[in-house]
Amino acid sequence: MKVLKKVVVTALAASLMVVPLMSNAEGDIEGNVKEVIEFEEPEQLKQEFIGFYGTIKEIQEEEGRLSIVVENDQEEPGNIAIFYVLEETFLVSNKTMDIVDRSYLEEGMKVMAYYPSDIILPMIYPPRIPADVVAVMENEEYTNVEVYRFDENLLSTDGILQIFPDEETVIVDREGNLLKKEDIRNSKAVVFYGIAELSLPAKAVPQKVIVLKEQLKDTGRAVIEGVETVLNKPMYMKDNTIMVPLRQIAEALGYEVKWNGENYSVEIMKGAHWFLVKIGEDDYNFAKMKTQLGIAPELVDSTTYVPVEFLELMGLNVDIAYDGVLNINNN
Incomplete structure (x- = not known):
């Protein structure tokens, strides 16, 4: 299986980040991937969640706060970021499609760290970012893991991906309780999928969807x-x-x-x-x-x-x- 790479503009700099997206040459949802294609997103698309792909170079813990230093092979300043792994940070593995805890993280692991595109980051280098979701990418041959907010039609609000869950798609919440397709609507979710139709929006039948209902923490x-x-x-x-x-x-x-x-x-x-x-x-x-x-x-x-x-x-x-x-x- 080969990997189609989707070029995504990050908020860190004008550099480009590469995100795996698998598709076959004909654009069908089913079938084997036959070639590698690269395309650049139109500038008018604005991602709601930005992903940073790289290798964990260092794991730090100070005063009970865990952070990971993630590096990739892009040019500065888009080659390194420090992500805070907070209590509310959601961690998953693309190999098992299951939730993992912070002790699962190891130096040398490939990860995709997601954060909201509208957060205000301090003007320091490398940037220090509270991670919303961290996906451990244990093998590029395994499933893609991406984070989106979906509308009534299960189209991501940034117009990048539309999903079509079928009877084999596992849909759960954070605690692993089984949900229905309707529960994905108007919600943020972590989506696991393999092959996607090469279109805009891309179309995929997900293997698993974890619906993330945000929790209100500040009532005042x-x-x-x-x-x-x-x-x-x-x-x-x-x-x-x-x-x-x-x-x-x-x-x-x-x-x-x-x-x-x-x-x-x-x-x-x-x-x-x-x-x-x-x-x-x-x-x-x-x-x-x-x-x-x-x-x-x-x-x-x-x-x-x-x-x-x-x-x-x-x-x-x-x-x-x-x-x-x-x-x-x-x-």
Whole structure:
């Protein structure tokens, strides 16, 4: 089996990083790879997760924090990076397609370290980066391991890969619990696949998908339209759903918020956009329609809380960053 190499622009420098991507010459998902082709991604594509491929040259541990020095054969400054392997860093092997722990890492191993493209890195060399996912690439003949966020159609949000799980695809969460294809939608996932159709987006039937639901770690602040905001009232969890204070977030996004004390309802308005929620009722009104989100709005300490899914209903982009902070942006 030969390897098709996809050239990916990294955020570290103008240098190019090589990522394995396997395909046959005809572009079929099935079949043997027959030749090596190289292509450069169009400049308009922006990866959501950047991968750095190289060899672990050194493993360091200082004050309980583990880091790995990874080098490759690219030209400076894109040839070396130091990755912090944190408690939340997800580690896998492309050989077993299983989760591994930090003790599995050894000097001399080939790894692909992924990190979000929007994190702010200190202007030092070599760069020091908190790794989101580290894949141990034990043999290039084994499966590719890549990290994406997928939409409703299982197309990565950066438009690079679309996956088509079949009955043989194993889909699990971090703990190994079996999931369904629907659980991949609108989620970040680690994808293991062998052969991909040479197209844009590339198309692949994955062997395994591990869905990574980010965990909220900081309930007292959020990043709203790129501005870090200290919340007057903290978020909380209910039935595995994040409950957020509605007024402060909506007003920060330019909405007018009106409280009706007679029927315990809240109107949210901006231009032609209008929403109505009622405390204790799982009926969310928007554009003269109603929908249910599974959890009703709550009044806690004189503050209206709604499930975070309501923000998505408002057309907002909501995700949890690598550091566990909620990010909220207009589309």
